[in-house]
Amino acid sequence: VDPAGIMQAKSLADQRRFFDEELAPVFEKPLLKWATSRKASLFGLGIPPAQYDSLITSGDGTMASVLKARLEKLACDFPLQNNYFAWQAFARRYPNPGEAALPAYLEKRNYKTIRNNVDRVAIRHANLIEFLAGKDAGSVDRFVLLDAQDWMTDDQLNALWAEITRTASTDARVIFRTAAEPSLLPGRVSNSLLDQWNYADAASREFSARDRSAIYGGFHLYVKQAA
The missing domain is CATH 3.40.50.150 (Vaccinia Virus protein VP39)
Structure with missing residues (x-):
């Protein structure tokens, strides 16, 4: 499954459909359940053992269920046009100018304000x-x-x-x-x-x-x- 496929969605309904049909089934695969049950599997996501233990208290007690729920929120709860976190996760990049919203500090219209106030930091x-x-x-x-x-x-x-x-x-x-x-x-x-x-x-x-x-x-x- 190529997660970037969700970037073709034109609405929240399209995003939901892609999640249900393409992404959600991945979390039912035995290999993924086995892999995510091991703490080392999430090191690459920046999740150390202590945070793994906190994460797994959600859902049904398995890491696969927790990750599925978090990905569902990312994929389905916010329009892609307003969510640069989703662009990072699914498209592996920030949107180009005019494609979707950027973090405020990267928006061209805010550059002068940031430059003029940087000495306050x-x-x-x-x-x-x-x-x-x-x-x-x-x-x-x-x-x-x-x-x-x-x-x-x-x-x-x-x-x-x-x-x-x-x-x-x-x-x-x-x-x-x-x-x-x-x-x-x-x-x-x-x-x-x-x-x-x-x-x-x-x-x-x-x-x-x-x-x-x-x-x-x-x-x-x-x-x-x-x-």
């Missing part, structure tokens, strides 16, 4: 816990953690959230993704820390549904409570 190659330790209390209002917490130990998570909580201003926001659907913090990060944050459950579910990358199980938003 400061790049630090550092351990985030140590970096935050050098910040004043209450001095940070936004934290973007990507999916790094998926392979952190409980001690590392608590050290990270201790610094996030100390440096967070009132109403500060933390966003991150997880391989599994639920937030990984409850039961692992101290209640004395988490009790200072509100988990935006409805917003998190909405953001998860709107996540066009379709790779992750959950998108999560925490908001700092007033002292």
